[in-house]
Amino acid sequence: MTEKASAPPVEDGTLGILSGRNAALAHISTCSIFRELQNLRAHGSLCDVIIKGSEESVRRISCHRLLLSAYSRYFRTLFDSVSSQDEVRVENVPTDILNTLIDCMYSAELHLDDGNLAPLLHGALNLDIPTIAEICWEFAEQHIGVANCLMINSLRDCKIYRPHLAEKAKSLALRHFSTVSHGSDFLQMDNEHLVDLVRSDNLNVQAEDEVFYAVLRWLHYDRGSRQPQFPEIIQHVRQSFCPSSLGEYLQLMGPIDQPPEYSAAERKDNSSTCLQNGSVDDKMREISGNDSAAIKKKEADQIPPCLNAAGEEMLDGSGQDAVSVQPRISYGTVPVIVCVGGEDKSMLDCVECFDPVTHYWSPLKLVPYRATGVGMATTEDHSLFVCGGYSESRGLHALRRVVRYNPCVDEWKDMPEMQTARGDAGVAALNNCVYVVGGCNSAWRQVSTVECYDPLIGEWRSVADLPVPLSHFGIAACEGRLYVFGGCMQGAAVRSGFCYDPKANGWSALPSMATSRVDCSACALPSGVIVVFGGYGGVKHLSSVEAYDVKMNQWTEKCDLIRTRRLARGAYVDGKIYAMGGDTTGNCQSSVEQYDDVTDRWILLDNVYVSRFRCGLSCAVLRIPKDLANQPPRYK
Incomplete structure (x- = not known):
């Protein structure tokens, strides 16, 4: 989903007092001013500062202090403290995102999609640009769906967040876990967000092996760095409801001391690489002598058809908390x-x-x-x-x-x-x-x-x-x-x-x-x-x-x-x-x-x-x- 949004040239209130012909003239005048500012910047005229992103990059962004200060409290404070410097570095915002945000300040236009929403929102919040941040939040609310719910759920770590949006994103992820767990956003989740999903009673899966396979895919996506967090995550897989072959595989896995299975380039590509190269099903076949479909069918037959009202189907499990030995609500x-x-x-x-x-x-x-x-x-x-x-x-x-x-x-x-x-x-x-x-x-x-x-x-x-x-x-x-x-x-x-x-x-x-x-x-x-x-x-x-x-x-x-x-x-x-x-x-x-x-x-x-x-x-x-x-x- 891509959307071209218009960013207001200033914070709320300035144009609200105008009406009729005066408002039309003000709009024409504003558009004219912004076109001229873009032309000045394009030709390097009257630019008085060069902005560099957080990483080491040869790219330098020429712009005007006055315009950036009008949009951003961050730039206002920065320029006050380094008024004599011709070049300044902005921390915590990559150069490409910084350039997009500055382009928006000059053009009053912002092209948003699921791919750039999160970094642009984080950049707008870090630079204290409320008008652009508000546009990003509105885009997230209007376009939230199964395809982007994990990405939007990750935005809850922002210093300014909307709780109802987090609730809706998490609800979608829980309801459509079988779909989202095969996407690239799932593989890139941090362990805290992953635990928050897999420990939930409301995780909607047909059988527990879906959760088992999902956390294994997550592990193998970046096995080297994720090994320390894996014991915490796997305890939330309800092993009492997994067939014995899965439990045996879990024991045989033992410590994971091999090098990471995927390079950074492969991880950046997409989730299909992990699904094709992960070899999870091959390892399962070595243990059980069956293909994964047969394993899943066997487990589906063993899962209780429903969570009864009195919780009489609770099973024992060693090393797991009380929640982890209950059947999930969604079983059947x-x-x-x-x-x-x-x-x-x-x-x-x-x-x-x-x-x-x-x-x-x-x-x-x-x-x-x-x-x-x-x-x-x-x-x-x-x-x-x-x-x-x-x-x-x-x-x-x-x-x-x-x-x-x-x-x-x-x-x-x-x-x-x-x-x-x-x-x-x-x-x-x-x-x-x-x-x-x-x-x-x-x-x-x-x-x-x-x-x-x-x-x-x-x-x-x-x-x-x-x-x-x-x-x-x-x-x-x-x-x-x-x-x-x-x-x-x-x-x-x-x-x-x-x-x-x-x-x-x-x-x-x-x-x-x-x-x-x-x-x-x-x-x-x-x-x-x-x-x-x-x-x-x-x-x-x-x-x-x-x-x-x-x-x-x-x-x-x-x-x-x-x-x-x-x-x-x-x-x-x-x-x-x-x-x-x-x-x-x-x-x-x-x-x-x-x-x-x-x-x-x-x-x-x-x-x-x-x-x-x-x-x-x-x-x-x-x-x-x-x-x-x-x-x-x-x-x-």
Whole structure:
């Protein structure tokens, strides 16, 4: 991906006060000045300093002190301290990168791609050029993907970084490890970043030998210098889940005292050299008498199909920490969006899952009871809880019932009942506990009570009440707290928001939304932003979307939904928000929309529909066995 970006000639603020003809004249004047400066530099006219890069190079860059000082605080300070010198050396910035940055100062243009993004950003930060650094960050956010996620993840070592970008880059690398581990960026990772990936429970691999092969490729890429770090890295490969042939090979490897397998030129070339010359598969064949494909197939047969909720499949391993002897979450599982219940002309008990990669729907076992207005949440141990709702057997009678779904065996189980019968409550998981907030009782009156279920204790306990009785609101867990937005209070839609801190066991008020909304949905992003969309404003169904930044404590308007949606439900998975079903001016619908927070854009997914026309369904993200997700789909 290559992009030509325009760099502002000065820091923010100068041109913002101009408008109309004055702004146009200022732009023309600025462009003219920059063209003249480029011409002066090209002819060496009035240049008063020569800049040299950090390495020994014959190349010298002639330029003007005044222009460099206007852009860079680093150059301003440098020239003040060495005002009498005609030549100055810039430390920590190579000559080619230095020349590109200086060219950008003169031309106000910067050509960015995945190959030069990291060195240009590091150079801009070292030289304290905020305008160019900002352009680099924006490019990274707009173009992050599987191909460059490891490179962008490496930028977290910068002295100024964006945590949400690091989270997104790492998430992509973990999710697509099988792909990124065969790229050149993986082979060039430092040991700290490599350990951060391979020790994660969320590393998405079919079997552990994928991790084993990957760290061996990394080692052989620069075996001489990486030998000291290798023992620390290999301990995070979960050897308990490797076939015996891999373990035998690991023992036979012993100390690595041979010279590096690749020259610097070969290492710089690309990852294919390592894959062709590494001879890992040849060494494996010497031990096992089988080819690597047979080894991988054998291991795949031995891997447990799913990580069960109670962690009963934990195995022993000598010399490894507690994490390293657990199966990874991804062994035989995929993340899906589970949709439960809802209604069209009657209450529904159907349960189905949506795979965001294949866009296929697959049926799951029916929930044990038919109800509307249920709440749902997924805990850290990969269990799905469905709480409360209204039964149609006695005229929308509120329920205390709670059931848990175990995806490993595709079964539902009754759990201890809630203390308070309620429907249309907010349900969310936080710190592996299930919280049920507010809702309505059988008399259709809002309640303010809140209760919490801890799976380790196996019972419900009351926590601090909501400041006001509330139902039909959006709820999300983010940054260790619960957030509640909008809802219905005494029959009217509200635009208020509240935050619950479990450590203080108390609620606090938040800034109000721009729009009052009931029956809305809320989804938390890894960046610490909660997106609230749809609902009913008291007069009409809504398509408007607002985002609350929990760190900045402020709201921002976002791109509207394509369709108005009341009683739709949303879920965040793999970098996207999905809005499922809902009610459009009295008619239930089955369409699905997808939101990208980077582009701030909703799209209507082609040929992707919730079964039947449903509103008021409940959604949550859950990892389930692949064979369960890959049942013959009813539809796409």
